[in-house]
Amino acid sequence: MPLLRAALPAMPVLTLDTLQQPEQIRYVITWGPPPGLFAGLPALQAVFALGAGVDKLLLRPDLPATVPIYRLLDGGMAQQMAEYVRLGVLSYQRHMDIYRRQQAAGVWKMLPPRLPAEVRVGVLGMGEIGSAVAQALVADGYQVSGWSRTPRQLAGVASYHGEAGLGEMLANSDVLACVLPSTPQTQGLLDAERLACLPAGAMVINAGRGDLLDENALLALLDSGHLRAAQLDVFAMEPLPANSRLWQHPSVTLTPHIAAITLRQQAVSQIAANLQRLQAGLAAEGRVLRERGY
Template identity: 65%
Template sequence: MILVHTPNPKEVAAYLELFRAAMPERQFVDLEHAELSAIRHLVTWGLPDGLLAEMPSLEALFALGAGVDKLLARPDLPADLPVYRLLDGGMAAQMTEYIRYGVLGYQRNMDLYRRQQATGQWRMLAPRLPSDIRVGVLGLGEIGAAVARSLAADGYQVSGWSRSPKDIRAIRCLHGESGLTQLLVDSQVLACVLPSTPDTRGLLNRQRLETLPQGAMLINAGRGDLLDQDALLALLDNGHLRCAQLDVFTEEPLPADHPLWRHPAVAITPHVAAITLRQPSVEQIVRRLRQLAAGQAVDGLVERAQGY
């Protein structure tokens, strides 16, 4: 028996329909119809607190997302339970679009034109080519690598940073502390797609943000706890940073009275840069269920110590 659960009943119903059509030989149920003691596999996002302890037969958990920081922080998550995350689920293309939008807007000075519009100012700014813009991508996993490759194909000068060494064609790949410093120094646009892990929380503090060149742009579509929001506001106010495009925040929803909402150099979106798409997610999880049943190796297994 496989339990499918999210906080939205309509979403659960849609997932159940897809799972049952893709894998009719298995029994997929919602929480209302589940016999918890018989649940062997769990597909979830936003599971109620304490529920995992009521599933003694649980063999594996499949997260309906790429980020698993909140899931790993649950006190009722068994230490030996295999957890699998989505490696894409239709998110790479969306993330690429979101970051491409921000980079192109910076290249074409759209943020500056919006501020000129607010004051009724008509002034043409010098155009720039993609090859004039240096973009740094923080995070070179499945999604970050796809973003970096797409930007390079658009003609931008692209560098990327990861915790461990990577080799991606047409991308200058950096790693480690010295590599991070080099990436920041060189990036006119810094695009962050890192997950939240013990190593990445607070990564973009004031000191590192100040390492970015004068007039740089920050795009954060990774996790909110990577960024010191107060430091970002200070550097936008003093002109060191030109603009920011933010999709994730330390507190979500972002409180209505937060100064980020009203800052003229900040564009805000409500955690929509890359939303899990149902059909490719179902296909990925069904493939993994079949691999497990056949005793084969399964991708997407979360390394608890690394946080992803």
């Protein structure tokens, strides 16, 4: 709250605890608002999400479709996401996942080195964050391709789009890094058939949304040896249930949805700038297209 008040000195900034006249509220900045909140705000003009994902807001029955939603375009998350994906790709390139399994088995065995240029990385999702991830991987010397719903060109990145393009990219990805949002089009995208399109010995990194990936299909392909490793930050159910096999699988590395956490100062600066634009009668950045889901 101090950051918001400092960034918006001409606007009253309230919390739910201090809210006394809800009929006067025009803007809401939120991540996980309580049920029914929006129904009690008749003057609501816009909602600002404290993150890049807005799937939960789009499902809110109390939020009218006429009220625009704005997401963070970055908020400091792009660099963090690039770091998270690079960590997984580097682990794959240097065989660290295999060495961890060898350590557990008491095996001392050196593996032949592999150069970055010999590793093909496919990035699923080429928005602001996905593009930053792809550019970071290009800078590291990897062979990088990117897939998006519509054509997108980025220097040094082989571009794929559509259903045909997805299959082709998967077949040529030693590491698949998913940073897609959750939309009706992306839910269940990485099913058993598509995961099987990855080359033998490939790795999957999912830092987008948990409902993109069929976890049982992933486990089956890891068990069979077709896939070598997985690094997962998001899951169909969070927190991940204690009885999930993913916790103990020797080829899986888990993190608790921390790949890219909103940084307060960057988020406040972006939201404040957008509010000032709206106040001046200008278009704000990051407006969500409801039909797309992002």
